[in-house]
Amino acid sequence: MREVRKLVGNLVELARGNRGERREQVRLDSLVSDCIDQATLRYPNLHFLAELEPATLEGDAERLERAVWNLLENAAKWSEPGGLVEIGLEGGELTVRDGGPGVPDKDKPHVFERFYRAAASRGMPGSGLGLAIVSEIAEAHGGSIQAEDANGGGALLRLKLPGMKPAKT
DSSP states (O other), X not given: OHHHHHHHHHHHHHHHTTTTOXXXXXXXXXXXXXXXXXXXXXXXXXXXXXXXXXXXXXXXXXXXXXXXHHHHHHHHHHSOTTOEEXXXXXTTEEEEEOSSOOOOTTTTTTTTSTTOOOGGGTTSSOOSOHHHHHHHHHXXXXXXXXXXXXXXXXXXXXXXXXXXXXXXX
């Protein structure tokens, strides 16, 4: 049931696109911190380590939360039990690093396409929509997303949001 609910939610998000967006000042560091709290509860066998600069962004809080959650969920899926997921927010960029095998070079150009499933992920839960949604939300906020190899192993996903500004604490 959880997978079906998730698939329906993802399909609704994709169908919605930019329609119904509500732009407001979003305290992105707080939003990311809340998502990390949820991920810690959902994935108690993982460790989440965050370094978050106070930051604001003009955007749709609900969609930004969906993007951050999808990045954390993707990292959790690829990390081994007891592993570490590292999250950073600095200089207009959110980074999420997992402890998994990384993204093969042949898959990197495709991981943000709708329904794309790398060979290694086909036996795992998921629909191939999570990172496509992140990409669409990034573009709607004037940003971008990319996947690269992390130093020391794993994948590093970079969500660049050029409208992000330092927040007054």
